Amino acid sequence: MEEYLLVTKDLTKIYKETKAVDGVNIHIKKGSIYGLIGKNGAGKTTIMKMIAGLATPTSGSFEYTGFEGSTKEAFSRIGALIESPAIEPNLTAYDNLKIKCLAYGIGDKQYIKEKLELVGIPNTGKKKAGKFSLGQKQRLGVALALVGDPDFLILDEPINGLDPQGIAEVREMLIKLNAQKGITILISSHILEELSKLATDYAIIDSGRIVEESTNKELKEKCRDKIAIKTPSVSAAIPVIDSLGFKEYSVVNDKTIHVFDKVTEISVLNMELAKAQIPVESIGIESSDLEEYFLKVTGTIPGDRKE
């Protein structure tokens, strides 16, 4: 049985009359990198704020099952970068980190230097954080989140404003933290391709509700190339598919079959279906990346929206 670090139960947040988060149930496994995917205003940040103790849920609950002690105690093991980095603009990167270090009982100068090196801003010296580039601010935000060596990192759009090299560096850093230190990471990003290089689990959120929660493997399965057959005679088509030696296929609904293996043999399949006098409305190879898949399931583009 997999060990969960965080489980939410019908987590809901209502601002006046707007339901920002509506009965969300997510299950974050210990040691995973959990990607939260959703459009602007979908409720990602609100979920993150609630589980970081920065916002109170209107109803529902969350439990840090992976930590010993109460949820309040678990807060000491969490690092977060939510929305924009909380930086004192008139202070240097060092002073910004020192303020947080002191609050966490860390007084070691070397510790601060290590964190700055880790996020790639070791030499900002006396430059005030307010004068940092967007990328530098973002890196400082990540460094702040890492103070206290958390076991669980909550990162809301951490690669916003970073150049391609910066994105790659942050990705490498997060993979390293996850692999070497076993830090569980909850991350949201608009750059889904980038997220797909990191995340081991996903939740797709739309209008405050979780549309789908799946593992990276499951999602890749859904996104991989497949032969999509639309026919009114699904039951008649299946023996034909079997007879041709196709092993991985699924009946999506009473008119659609998806065949995942031997996709290059589409012409053979088409011919055999015709020979068996099975009416085929359409047959073709479908493929989608994470972005397309996300757009489909959230109904942003017409497709097989899932409920």
Place this chain on the structure above:
Amino acid sequence: MFGKALKSELYRIKCMKSTFILPLVLIGLIFLTNFIYTGVDLYGLLGMSQSDLESVQEQGTSAEGYMDSFRAGFEAGLQTASDLDGEEPQIKILGEGPLYHEDVATVFSMDVGSLYGQLLLAIFVGIFIGDVYSTGHDKNLIVFGGKRGLLFTARILLISLYALVLHIVMWLTAIISMALMGESVFLGIDKAFIIFFVVTWLLSVAFGGLVSAMTNITRSKAAGITLGIILSLGALSTLMSVASLIIQKKLGLEPEFNLGNYTVTQNIAAMTLYSDGHFVLRALICAIVYFTAAYFISVLFIKKRDIG
């Protein structure tokens, strides 16, 4: 946990430029005020002679009597000017001011009554607490997730200490002022001075609490600072007088009743070394009540509201 919060917030204060600039401004303002009261011959400017001054001084030898002294001095000056029958009076600016002969304690009490300390404390509190909201500082302190009241307690404690620092700065400036411009440096530390020092400091703490409560409620440093400036400039005193009159009429209270007596800033402004026990007790109760109310309102808002 509380110790860590204190250390962290203290470091934040140390990093704020205003922490050091505001006391320097206070020194400048107090020094200028003391120069006017000790080094400028105000009576001479009004045309008073030494004998006029002595007779006037009989009416008020304490800080309490200065207004009467000035009034009498002004009248005496008018009289002297009319006696000159058109001769040009000799105007002497520098000389012995009304506080020239006083001790440091008296000068300090005048300085406290100027409310410059409150004005600058309001700016400090507005910036210190307001920065928490403008930068989203508390988002970094998830460790205080369930103990945000503790974090505010550390902040209000440091505000109290800063108010004490400003009080001490004022006292030291009064000493230097008297050394440079007064007749002598007699500290005048007695029971009355200690009571005055402690009670006015506690009133300052309550004032800081009110400014921080306003900043916490509105999440705006401008709102907190504006409230502090309004209170320290006495901008509400007219309103307070009108409200006092209405309450007098409605409740049939005695004409001595004044709402201002129950406010923090008017207690600071009116308190002297010679204030009676009744006044001191009322000031002390005001300090405690206002501080307690401001503290709990702040904590209530901080705990109830989401961060960021």
